[in-house]
Amino acid sequence: MSARRVARVLIDSPLPQLDRLFDYDIPPELVDAAVPGVRVKVPLRSLGRVVDGYLVEVGEAADAERPLSALDVVVSPARVLPERLYRVARRVADRAAGSASDVLRLVIPRRMVRAEKAWAAAPAPAAPEVAPETLRWAQEVLGAYPGLTSALAAGERLAVDAPPRPLTLPDGTVIGAWAVLLCAAAVSTLAQGHSAVLVVPDHRDQEQLAAALAAHLPGDAVVRDDARRPAPARYAAYLRVLADAPCVVIGNRSAVYSPAARTGLVAIWNDGDPLLGEPLSPGVHARDAALVRQELEGGALLFAGHTRTTDVERLVAVGWVRDVPAVRRQSPRVVLSAPADGLAQARIPSQAFAAVREALTTGPVLVQVARPGYAPVVVCADCRRPARCVHCTGPLRVRSARRLPECSWCGRAATGWRCGHCEGSGLRLASAGSERTADELGRAFPNTRVIVADADHPVTQVEGRPALVVATRGAEPLADGGYRAVLLLDGDRMLLAEDLRIGEFCLRWWSDAAALVAPGAPVHLVGVTGPVARALATWTQPAYARSELAERAPLKMPPAVRVASLEGSPASVSQALETLRAEVPGLAPDAVIGPARQPGEDPPLDRALVRFEYAQGSVVCRSLRASVVADAVRGRRPRRGGPGRPTLRVRVDVPDPDL
Template sequence: MTAESRRIARVLLDSPLPQLDRLFDYSLPAELGDAPLGARIKVPLRTAGRVIDGYVVELGVEDDADRPLSEVDSVVSPVAVLPERLHRLARRVADRAAGSASDILRLVIPKRQVRVEKAWTGDSPVTAPDPEALAGATALLDAYDGLLDVLENHGRAAVEAIPGIRDDGPAWAALLAATAVQALGAGESSILIVPDHRDLDRLLTALAQIAPDETIIRYDSRQTNPQRYRSFLRTLEDAPCIVVGNRSAVYAPVRAGLVAIWDDGDPLLGEPLAPYVNARDAALLRQEQEESALLFVGHTRTTDVERLVAHGWLRDVRAARRVLPRVVLSTPQEMEQPTAQRLPSSAFLAARTAAAEGPVLVQVSRPGFSPSLVCAECRAPARCAHCGGPLGARHRGAVPVCGWCGRGARAWACPSCSSTKLRLASSGSERTADELGRAFPGVRVIVADSAHPVERVDAKPALVVATRGAEPLADGGYRAVVLLDGPRMLQAPDLRVGESCLRWWSNAAALAAPGAPVHLVGVDGGTARALATWNQAGYARSELESRAPLHMPPTARVALVEGTAAAVSRALIALGELALPPDAVLGPVPVESDDEPPRVRALVRFDYGAGSRVATVLRAAVVAEAVASRRGRGRNPRSALSVRLDILDPEL
């Protein structure tokens, strides 16, 4: 370096402002010493008159020492928390979603913990799995046609998990644990993604039986800040490990040889913060970048995954010998009987017979005693007089309570007919348990829902009334499964309601013991047939075929553009230069809010091939509006334009 040259650091600022989502050049003073690539630093932001955090992305030497540059204020830590592979992934994911890379990094890089960092050595030993455990994992994976080949050649696959219980846990958890041990045996790290904490605990239990403890790295929001930072630092090392976590763990900076996602249709895998990227999409981009193996495992098949299977992007992997649940559909004659309002005779007899031998699972749609009440005279929904929220009863004879504001309605009167009498409109988990307790005298009844979490039940006779997704494991599996409230579940205002119901029912049916009956009550049509024949992939294909003529997701991508009328208009004009189809834009329509000036919303449908161009144009529009807003009106708490790609179907 000559006397006229100087060291330059190209820095990514940790800021949510869209106009700052790029690399900035800063001069690196000699007194700060070396700043490693990926290190945390503090730099001045002249436009804001303050010092903010950032990451060193590139280092170089510049001969033009006369160019005015601000100097790096300080090096916060020498630890390279942003390796080059993580920055490339964050940049690519953000560009696809028309968002900021700093918003992606905020999900994966925890706050610095000085004590944890000082105690970290960064040289964890390489630990191989036990040969016996590795042999068992290989034997389990060999039961799936082509799965070992996918793992060895770093391919991509949609895997239909075998339903049932294995080693006192769900069979899918044993499958994912086996894939991770197989990758560990090849000297590679793996990332296992599950939707919620119940699935996480079950997967950790399965891993603890076959994987070395020091290789299992838990990464989820239930950890304390020191625990999370300790786990993150371990993922920076080269020693192979198994990262297990929820949606944000898909960005863990390990050199992954495998990324596997369980139940990708669960909405919990969708990030609720900007730029709202689903873990499935992030995993696809990561696999393309790192060429690791990629698995989508589930009892059902989402339309998103089925689209990739149809295009040949994913390989369809199933078990060589499929042992499927025995699903029984209630007949129309049974449902016409006056006593079969919720439980037809065949399901009642099956439950009574099975309850004498062991636990019986009864799945219901909602928790509580009676989630909703109606007027006993005109059947109008009972609403709170203060906020208009729905009234419900916590138990029989209780004062109705508003589900929104929590106020009691002691002197309720129907605004339509002035009646003061209420009627139970639906049955929740507690009311169902109350009714079944009277119908099955002498049998213990267990309620499992959000208010009464239950992880496991023993093999003794019992009726387990659980809401969807809260079903506990049963020792040896349930002797019978009864799926209630199917028609009510299918009435939800959701484009993917059939797909969601099939996932809920399939996951519950997978908990049954071998040969145990699974009764689906009151449902017919394509969804019921898909469950009865265990052909969830066929149902996903039919859904894709029905959506294709309408250009609805996932056959096409959809972007939501919201802001002031002028800002949305300018963004749509810019999109018009991309020669999108004439019916690509829906709207704009007014948004109900008290904002001034009023805001409007538009939807833009486009093909996957046009995704990068659409994202680039929309991101440029967001940056332009943010800059204009700051110059014209100072600091605006809400941007004049916001963009969200790949919105959830209910928002359509």
């Protein structure tokens, strides 16, 4: 008698108690179609309906007499969940006390029938060929970092500081030198018959990377994995990645899971950008997912940036990632400028003002500001307290020079406004956004073209002729030939933000802007002193990351330790913490912070933080996940009448703990 064959299915559901493999009988008519990786529909008794899932594996039943439900249908013959992707998703979810289905939901696009039919009818893609001259070019670019080529081939974990300069391609497209570096690493990997996955924060970075790759590789060798693309195009690209032919995948944070064939390189650009942190459950940063994937699959892992995050620097310090310095250190010319006293140049010191005037005779000048708009902050003219809306208490702002202040929340004009503190009726503009700065500079530099670049006015590239480009942080356009000067304003305001990593953020914003300057041109940082300013002036960002890490270690702040947050009903949080202390005896006495009652929540909601060492990660996450499942099972039947009980929510690796 032959063994009983069963299909082990992962249910596509956000319910934590369903985060395991369920056994189903395979009907005779589905034996040939029920192969690992396909989409299926299965009955679920607890929900009383048919649900979607993925057939993970086909095996033998442990108990031949146990009655099992049967597969309902195989949705598609496409094997969209290869075994390598499931292993990564399972490990990432376990590390974050989350569900594997939540991870897969970020990776696998929804099915598009027409795109799938076109994929099934088309021949399998051929392996792309790398021309010998292209490979020589890539080796020459990588040669600027001694040992980088051999380290990539050996599958090491590496950190490099990208060259801080812009480059112009033969077709006139301006890109950062970092994109050329990642392109060369991908070309070298593809020449060895392996795929490369390049992960960048946003679409602007993707365009630069795509332009660099288009100059050296055929179009069919590059696959874009971008959630902004139309659903059929994204699904077609995902099906191409599943082929045996290697390719180069470029995309945003979810691309780090891309199941490309024989992946030999995963590269992450600018891992300190918050856009690489996944906001959806289980909230795993692309950097951490890449580390898990490299440990499981092998291949090289490359972290590149103009700055070094404390997370990567910690990995370098413990020997898990190797720092590869360049043969020749490159850095822009940074000048620390003190604020001026003059009224006309209140935000710009005379030295920086003169540098801008001189630079405008030859080309564009970049001025970076903290916030968009005209006047994002308005205060009472008498007591200097922030002005609030009399209707909803929202903050007031001014959109343009000729408009009344209005509420940022409800949009009502502040007519007849009076201060709730001193009864004053006058208002004062306390800040200057990108548009107000552009107006002021336009008056200071008459007959000069002024360009505003922010979220409302997106600009990706400017010409090499004279112009003042006023941009918010992260929205700076590239300039043909590089900017002839860069002026960094509002640095003191940026550093006042209440964030554990604000120093890292500011150094990254300023370094990325400084990397857009032409060779030898000045970069003026206005009104900032201290360690962050010195790190920018000396271009020693890794040293700053080391000092930050050393300061956080005795305080037990991330990334020196891992931090998990628990949020739920008071009883659920208390029970989870009690279970955690019982199952992790090595937990430090001060590991738990809280619980603290969250204001304005009905029913009551508590939040607590748990700090733990990296070596304790697996047992802590296992305990927290078990508590989430137990709480979800207890709360399946809500109480009659009144609000429902909040479920326990856990998030691991919180970057900035704040009760």
